[in-house]
Amino acid sequence: MGLETIVEPQPYLIENPNLQDGYAPVHNELSTTDLEIIGEIPKDFNGMYVRNGPVVQHPPKGKYHWFDGDGMLHAVHFQKGKVSYRNRWVKTEGLAADNAAGTSLSPGLKERMPANVLPDDALKNTSNTDVKFHNGKLLSMWYRGGAVYQVDPHTLDTLGKLESDPRLKGLQISAHSRVDERTGEYMFFAYGNRHPYMHYGVLDAKGQLKTLMPVELPGPRLPHDMAITPNYSILHDWPLVNNPDALKAGRYSLEFHPEWKSRFAVVPRHGTLHQIKWFEADPRYMLHVANAWEEVNDKGQTELVMLGTPYTMPKKFDGSLDVQRLLFTISTQGTEYEFYQWRFNLETGETREGVVDDVLNTEFPMINAWYQGYKTRYTYHVLMGRMRTLEQPHFAGLAKYDLEKGSAVTYHPGEGYWFSEAPFAPRDKPQSEDDGYLVCFVWNGLEKRSEVWVIDAQKLAEGPVARILLPQRVPNGFHSTWVRQEFLEKH
Ligand SMILES: [Fe+2]
Numbered sequence: 073m074g075l076e077t078i079v080e081p082q083p084y085l086i087e088n089p090n091l092q093d094g095y096a097p098v099h100n101e102l103s104t105t106d107l108e109i110i111g112e113i114p115k116d117f118n119g120m121y122v123r124n125g126p127v128v129q130h131p132p133k134g135k136y137h138w139f140d141g142d143g144m145l146h147a148v149h150f151q152k153g154k155v156s157y158r159n160r161w162v163k164t165e166g167l168a169a170d171n172a173a174g175t176s177l178s179p180g181l182k183e184r185m186p187a188n189v190l191p192d193d194a195l196k197n198t199s200n201t202d203v204k205f206h207n208g209k210l211l212s213m214w215y216r217g218g219a220v221y222q223v224d225p226h227t228l229d230t231l232g233k234l235e236s237d238p239r240l241k242g243l244q245i246s247a248h249s250r251v252d253e254r255t256g257e258y259m260f261f262a263y264g265n266r267h268p269y270m271h272y273g274v275l276d277a278k279g280q281l282k283t284l285m286p287v288e289l290p291g292p293r294l295p296h297d298m299a300i301t302p303n304y305s306i307l308h309d310w311p312l313v314n315n316p317d318a319l320k321a322g323r324y325s326l327e328f329h330p331e332w333k334s335r336f337a338v339v340p341r342h343g344t345l346h347q348i349k350w351f352e353a354d355p356r357y358m359l360h361v362a363n364a365w366e367e368v369n370d371k372g373q374t375e376l377v378m379l380g381t382p383y384t385m386p387k388k389f390d391g392s393l394d395v396q397r398l399l400f401t402i403s404t405q406g407t408e409y410e411f412y413q414w415r416f417n418l419e420t421g422e423t424r425e426g427v428v429d430d431v432l433n434t435e436f437p438m439i440n441a442w443y444q445g446y447k448t449r450y451t452y453h454v455l456m457g458r459m460r461t462l463e464q465p466h467f468a469g470l471a472k473y474d475l476e477k478g479s480a481v482t483y484h485p486g487e488g489y490w491f492s493e494a495p496f497a498p499r500d501k502p503q504s505e506d507d508g509y510l511v512c513f514v515w516n517g518l519e520k521r522s523e524v525w526v527i528d529a530q531k532l533a534e535g536p537v538a539r540i541l542l543p544q545r546v547p548n549g550f551h552s553t554w555v556r557q558e559f560l561e562k563h
Contacts, residue, residue: 089464090138094490094515094522094548097127097141098159102544105156111538113526114509115153116499118557120225121511121524122147123492124212125549126200129167130176133183138405138463140180142167143200143212143221145228146513146546148524150497151557155540157524160228162212162221166196185322194322201247202551206258207279208563210555215296217244217263225560237281243271247551248297248360250305253442253559257282259300259341261307265292265319272307272339285345287337292319294326299364299378300341301445306364306378306416309335312357312402326403330355330393336423338376338416351416353423355393357402358382358412362437365447373419379428379475381435381453384408407456407465409435411473432480434471436493440505441554449476450506452529454491455484467491467548470510472532481532488517492546495554496529506530509537511554513546522546 091097126141143162148155161167170176178196179185185194197218204211210223211234219241220234235241249260256277263270269289276282289309299306311332318325333352340347364378383401386394386408401408410430416423434453450472457468469484469491494512502508510527524540 088136101160103158108541113153113538117497118151120149120555122203123552124203130170133176135182137181142198162199163230164199205555213247215247217246220245250300283342296359297361299361301366307337310357311355351423353425356382362451363439363448376416378414381409382412384410404462438495440496483532490515493552497554
């Protein structure tokens with residue numbers, strides 16, 4: 073199959089840094105195997121790398137925020153050393169309405185919402201944030217919480233909303249859910265501005281809704297991710313909220329409450345409302361979990377370990393938290409992160425917490441997905457470069473942590489490259505947890521082109537073993553997943 077153009081270009085020029093250079097939108101939906109390769113694609117891994125991200129189809133109404141663009145999936149399929157690339161918009165209801173009107177209908181994050189409308193109700197569910205594989209389909213999700221869209225993994229055609237059970241309708245499901253590859257189950261949470269502010273649920277391997285429960289929070293919150301272990305799920309309640317008066321006026325204005333605790337709901341995977349155990353920890357805010365697992369401590373007590381990359385907590389001279397600086401960092405997409413660990417003792421109800429690494433600045437942590445919920449030795453993160461302008465984070469390279477040795481290896485090829493979250497792709501018949509490759513898109517700003525890089529996960533510092541040059545830019549984006557070939561073929 074050669075290069076196939078599905079949609080005619082609709083070029084436009086907008087003066088906004090989040091619509092320029094590696095962030096600039098594309099307008100073609102392609103399917104191609106006609107790809108130039110530097111190096112050699114290894115033949116000992118098979119499957120599909122898929123990444124989601126924002127790509128505006130219609131010129132934005134008012135100010136543009138990087139998070140406003142319509143979701144577009146970019147998929148790279150590797151099979152026995154051969155490779156193909158495909159990209160498709162997620163055909164959301166909001167995009168269909170825009171297309172019918174020939175213009176963008178919804179306000180963006182930076183715009184004031186219509187009177188008497190909660191901001192979340194006016195925003196378009198762009199489905200632009202994360203993508204997972206479950207029950208033979210890709211599931212595309214949105215960071216503000218909304219309906220999940222199902223996508224055919226072979227064609228990237230949108231199949232419609234995930235509403236197999238009527239109870240799923242209207243739930244504002246978060247961008248980040250968790251798949252247990254060993255059981256095929258899909259754990260998710262929903263959140264929003266209305267009581268009880270959070271729900272937790274589980275779909276089984278066939279897509280049946282097996283568990284759904286309200287999780288009452290003290291008010292509307294901004295959780296982003298969750299964690300799982302084989303027996304438990306961990307839900308987040310951070311002391312970060314939207315100012316309620318601003319919300320009523322149709323605006324977003326972040327507030328951080330250092331006098332509150334971070335709270336975590338630990339619930340048995342298929343538990344009930346009454347089995348939720350709440351744990352408290354120091355006030356903090358985190359987007360992404362790296363992994364979680366169960367451990368038995370030296371007293372024979374079960375502890376849940378959760379690792380992630382929260383924002384660093386900036387301090388004033390007197391040692392108190394610099395709340396304004398933290399809020400400025402979060403609201404301008406600043407990148408000030410540390411690698412952190414919490415341990416929740418199920419016997420005593422106590423939390424122990426501490427820094428894993430506050431030297432490297434990393435985010436978008438990934439693991440070998442087979443170990444989701446199980447103790448992992450390795451995590452793979454995006455290495456954050458210094459931001460030169462506000463609202464333009466620089467995904468400068470990759471880092472691999474060895475939690476057993478307490479060491480890390482980093483790789484960044486120099487100025488001008490912008491990486492994507494890099495999922496782990498196992499080798500056929502892997503011999504160890506890190507026996508495989510990291511696969512990611514890289515915007516090569518020197519050559520002004522997008523590439524796919526394949527890196528041996530055991531030799532990160534050596535850089536890519538293969539670079540696939542793409543005929544069209546893959547705009548800088550968000551989250552990704554690796555789908556093993558055997559999972560694709562099962563369906
Ligand atoms: Fe995220």
